[in-house]
Amino acid sequence: MHEAAHYRLHPNKKANELVGELSVWPMGLSLFLYRKVRHFSHHKNFGTMGDAHMSMDYKKHSTRFDIPTPLPKLLTNCLLVAVKFPAEVWVGQIYAISKLLPRLSKNLGRLWVGFQVFTWLSIVAGSIIFNLKIALIYLLFFVLPLMWIAVFSRYLRLLTEHFGIPVSPKTLIPGSETRTVLVAWPMRVLFWPHNINYHIEHHWYPSVPFYNLPALHKLLQQSRQENKKMHVTRGIRNLFHELTSSSSTNTIALSDTVKRP
16 A cells, blocks of 8 residues: 555556555555545655644654653553554544545545445355354454554554654754664564665655665665765664663654754
């Protein structure tokens, strides 16, 4: 969905939209709304209250984003986000999309609602026929992965990408309040799939597809001028040190961050 939001999933725009939408409809998501309501506002206004990715979560649970925070509290927050996600976010999200999407796009909204109704009826009917096996499959392949995504995409990854970075409004450099994390491949697979750990590179050049972000990183590192602007953290241990240690305090509050052109 993320690649499709940047029109990088397929060179044909119609194919990009079709594959992007169908890939997330079984999870109750919509590429169209993700791009229009959340993700593009994040790229245009990140670090400000105009950033939908940050502000939606920050307004509801601002204490979760108080960095630095003790490691036990950080892990507790991760657990709370995962447990509350299905009811607090997922069900509410499906309800919100079913109301908002038809207003913005009638045809797409009708198709999305029809798909959701068909999916849930199929799960109920299949569970009755096959002794809850269908419901178990849906739980294992959709609900549990969404709980994982809730922790490491919606919460923990948001912290790693934009919080706990020692900068101030006086020394603010475009991209400096974004973090690139360099870790071994097992960690990348679990926490930062599709090279999204190269987050500075992605924000500076969102048109670069995910598979070229490592090459872009190497290119930027060769420039001393660009290298000075980049906050690069190497390894999980250093990352958690920046999030939990008082020596690595993010001095920017969301409401105080300046808006860049």
